[in-house]
Amino acid sequence: MKSTIIRRNLFNTTKSFTTAVDISDADVGDHLRVLERCKPYSEVPGPKGLPFIGNSWRFLPLIGHYKLESLDKVMESLYREYGDVVKISGLIGHPDLLFIFNPNEIERIFKREETLPHRPSMPSVKYYKQVLRKDFFGKNTGVVGVHGQQWNDFRSKVHQTMMQPSTAKKYLIPLNQITTEFLNRIQENIKSNDELSCDFMEELYKWALESIGKVALDTRLGCLNKNLEMESEAQIMIDSVKTFFANVAQVELRMPVWRIYSTPAWKKYIGAFDVFRETCLKYINESMIKLNSKTLKDDDDDDDDDIPLVERILLKTSDPKVATVLALDLLLVGIDTTSVAATTIIYHLAKNPEKQEKLYRELYNLLPNDDDLITEKIISQSVYLSACIKESLRIKPVIIGNGRSLTSNAIINNYQIPKGTHVIFPHYVVGNLPEYFPKPQEFIPERWLKSSSGKFGEKCPHENKIHRFASLPFGYGRRTCLGRRFAEIELKILISKIFRKYKVSYNYGLIKYQVQSTYKSSHPIYFHLKKRK
DSSP, rough: HHHHHHHHHOOOOOOOOOOOOOOHHHHHHHHHHHHHHBBGGGSSSSOOBTTTBGGGGGSSSTTTTTOGHHHHHHHHHHHHHHHHHEEOOOOOTTTTEEEEEHHHHHHHHHHHSSSSOOOSSSSHHHIIIIITTTTHHHHHHHOSSSOOOOOOHHHHHHHHHHHHHHHHTTTTHHHHHHEEEEEEEHHBBTTTBBBBOOOOHHHHHHHHHHHHHHHHHHHOOTOOTTTTOOTHHHHHHHHHHHHHHHHHHHHHOOOOOTTOOOOOHHHHHHHHHHHHHHHHHHHHHHHHHHHSSSSOOOOOOOOOOOOHHHHHHHHOOOOHHHHHHHHHHHHHHHHHHHHHHHHHHHHHHHTTTTHHHHHHHHHHHHHTTOOOOOOOOHHOHHHHHHHHHHHHHHSOSSSSSEEEEOSSOOOEEEEEEEEEEEEEEEEHHTTTTTTTTSSTOOOOOOGSSSSOOSSSSOOOGGGGGTTTSSTTTTOOOGGGGGTTHHHHHHHHHHHHHHHHHEEEESSSOOEEEEEEEEEEEEEEEOOEEEEOO
């Protein structure tokens, strides 16, 4: 009887991270000794809570010193004070948080996760989709903020189409065209001293929405029109996304009072979500009507470069609701994240003119004219461009961390961790540790190249020597970013065209970053763009 109970409860970290292992009677003693050597959960270091309210007070306005907009600094201080593994317990309405600052442990966790990984982020989105607007979403709740079998069922319908590199490359021509129009719009806003007269981030929101609208729906939303009105539907979509992300942290990380009554942050959050969904649905429905009026192409046809993603999904699933919900998810998460990533990359290159010149030389050799089409071949040959993107997103990732919710007991870093704990992977902190990236605060794209040396007083580490789990800007495994292929293509086209055409500088010191769900500038950004001759 005793061995049966042990079989039922022991977990082996060498074979399966959170899955019970069938252990024979002969192995029971060995595994008991493993558990005996592990420290209990109560000994995991971390800040001590107060009676009754635990550590929740630390996140409260006014009295708390864990500011939501400064979570980057909070994570850094946790690592400095407590080390590789840190626990924040006693969070009212939330499971305990376990921060892992060791990429070796992060790798073990990712590689041993179950087939239905549970990500703890954004339960409010799950509530919106499965409770508040269940009449619309039904069983097709998408991939954002959803977990378990529903997530797996939806993901299995769209994964092949979304994650094939060849799918994203089919949109090179329209994305080139949109980016060229974006640069024309930017050129009109450059003052006589070469400084932009408008906030560059705001302009990038328009570029990102126009791009994903064309890719997903084969629709031009008019975001790049010369006189885009504040009341236009395109601007309404952008503003609702910004409001949505601005309130996510308030809703998710503080005490979930919204489950009892509607807080101001909750009202803004839901209001923005509704406005965004309703506005998007107008364009999605128009796209569906156009599709119904024509014969759908075979997704395997060679001549299918111009068909939208919703059509590709319809070909695979024959389910309009799946295509609709996927388009909503892509529009929701693809505007802010891609814009933030692009701004960060441009900023790092602007502050490192010698790296910018090296990128320009690569682009000049590949693109004799600054208006040349960015082709698949050019993208594959732009190795320094790829290195610049990786290095920038290492230093300032768009999302400073992601995580998993343990679905069963586990051993992590020699501690016994109970089921239900939220494990956080703080990629921002890990990606800036000197033991994994020498001179971590310096922008050194060469560290990502397969062969490089000199110039920095030491040999730059080769790509295969970089710990692949120390920097994961797009996540990893089955819950990796579903729109990654499209984001990478969009970024490479944009960065190529900007730095082939302009010499970019930023003359206002260092940008102050803060967490607004995404990790971005807390203030408007005005680049100088001097046209190259």
